Amino acid sequence: MPQITYEGRSYVTEGDETVLDCLLRHGESVSYGCRAGACQSCLMQAVDGAPPSDSQKGLKDTQKFDRQFLACLCHPTTDLEVAIPGAAAKTYTSPVIDVERLNAEIARVRLGLPAGFKYRAGQFINIVAPGGVSRSYSLASVPDEDDYLELHVRRIPSGLVSGWIYDELKTNTELTISEAMGQCFYVPARNDQPLLLIGTGSGLAPLYGIARDALRQGHTGAIHLYHGSSNQDGIYYFEEMSALAEKHPHFNYTPTLSRPHELPKVASGRAHEIALQSLGALRGWRIYLCGHPEMVHGTKKQAFLAGAAMQDIYADPFTFVQHPPKAVG
Numbered sequence: 001m002p003q004i005t006y007e008g009r010s011y012v013t014e015g016d017e018t019v020l021d022c023l024l025r026h027g028e029s030v031s032y033g034c035r036a037g038a039c040q041s042c043l044m045q046a047v048d049g050a051p052p053s054d055s056q057k058g059l060k061d062t063q064k065f066d067r068q069f070l071a072c073l074c075h076p077t078t079d080l081e082v083a084i085p086g087a088a089a090k091t092y093t094s095p096v097i098d099v100e101r102l103n104a105e106i107a108r109v110r111l112g113l114p115a116g117f118k119y120r121a122g123q124f125i126n127i128v129a130p131g132g133v134s135r136s137y138s139l140a141s142v143p144d145e146d147d148y149l150e151l152h153v154r155r156i157p158s159g160l161v162s163g164w165i166y167d168e169l170k171t172n173t174e175l176t177i178s179e180a181m182g183q184c185f186y187v188p189a190r191n192d193q194p195l196l197l198i199g200t201g202s203g204l205a206p207l208y209g210i211a212r213d214a215l216r217q218g219h220t221g222a223i224h225l226y227h228g229s230s231n232q233d234g235i236y237y238f239e240e241m242s243a244l245a246e247k248h249p250h251f252n253y254t255p256t257l258s259r260p261h262e263l264p265k266v267a268s269g270r271a272h273e274i275a276l277q278s279l280g281a282l283r284g285w286r287i288y289l290c291g292h293p294e295m296v297h298g299t300k301k302q303a304f305l306a307g308a309a310m311q312d313i314y315a316d317p318f319t320f321v322q323h324p325p326k327a328v329g
């Protein structure tokens, strides 16, 4: 089996395990988050040997050239000597301005803008929690409009980092955050193109940023935002979204609940099903999908079958790790 050498220590991989799993199994302290190729927390570099191209998905050409790879995707086929790359994501220190629990499930976190921090609405950052565990959270704020970074964090039962943020994070805590990453943001080209935005739960965060950014940049095409949840707490920011729709007649907001309910102004059913049924053919549309991975992957396929071009579909699945949780500390 291939051997992994890290900081002078060598380990033989077992079965089809990844470089990340092999290093963690041997007690190495390496950074990771989603374990699914989305957050880039586990970025490593092959000092010797070639990482398989599957482990370089989503990296820049310069990073590939540097033999950087994502340890959570890397099933090595030959021996590798690996290291943490010097050009890993930049980190910043950011003070917590405010943590507001919007309901029993969602916390809105506002962070100070670190000097030199650049981002686009809808991108995500990695937050490092005590113990060095990191998780990704999307940016709901808009550069040029908000003088803070805004995150919407859904508390996952037994969730290591979301639980810590919801229950324990306090104003003035200095957080370590990564630079902004991801390709899910508004681009001002073709500003008359119809936009469809679908999010579940805290998947509203990037969409709230993207929609406001599009409106701020003078998007003239119709914008349809569907926000879905299975329970009522998942439909947060109802007032803010409704106010946006009232101010901009070409912005349409549809909250949806999949469980039976009697709320006025909230549609019954799943957000993506209601959107696809109501809008029909999607040829020429630009589409943003954020939230539960199953919804994001499934709707991406359905939108393509309804006529949307693949390059017009921007997707951020909120990938999570299936693991027995440990305590933060």
Ligand SMILES: Cc1cc2nc3c(=O)[nH]c(=O)nc-3n(C[C@H](O)[C@H](O)[C@H](O)COP(=O)(O)OP(=O)(O)OC[C@H]3O[C@@H](n4cnc5c(N)ncnc54)[C@H](O)[C@@H]3O)c2cc1C
Binding pocket: 034, 038, 039, 124, 135, 136, 137, 138, 139, 151, 152, 153, 154, 155, 156, 157, 158, 159, 160, 161, 162, 163, 182, 202, 203, 205, 206, 316, 317, 318, 319, 320, 321, 322, 323, 324, 325, 326
């Ligand atoms: C690009 C990206 C952007 C993201 N943006 C956001 C955001 O804006 N807001 C936000 O709230 N989250 C976001 N996430 C998800 C976030 O990064 C964490 O995965 C989430 O907060 C859970 O982390 P945790 O440490 O609390 O739970 P963990 O300790 O990692 O998980 C504990 C257990 O809960 C289960 N679990 C974890 N997440 C879920 C889930 N969503 N549904 C069902 N079971 C689950 C798993 O089985 C796991 O074993 C994003 C993820 C990615 C990849």
Ligand code: FES
Binding pocket: 031, 032, 033, 034, 035, 036, 037, 038, 039, 040, 041, 042, 043, 070, 071, 072, 073
């Ligand atoms: S990309 Fe590897 S842990 Fe997220």
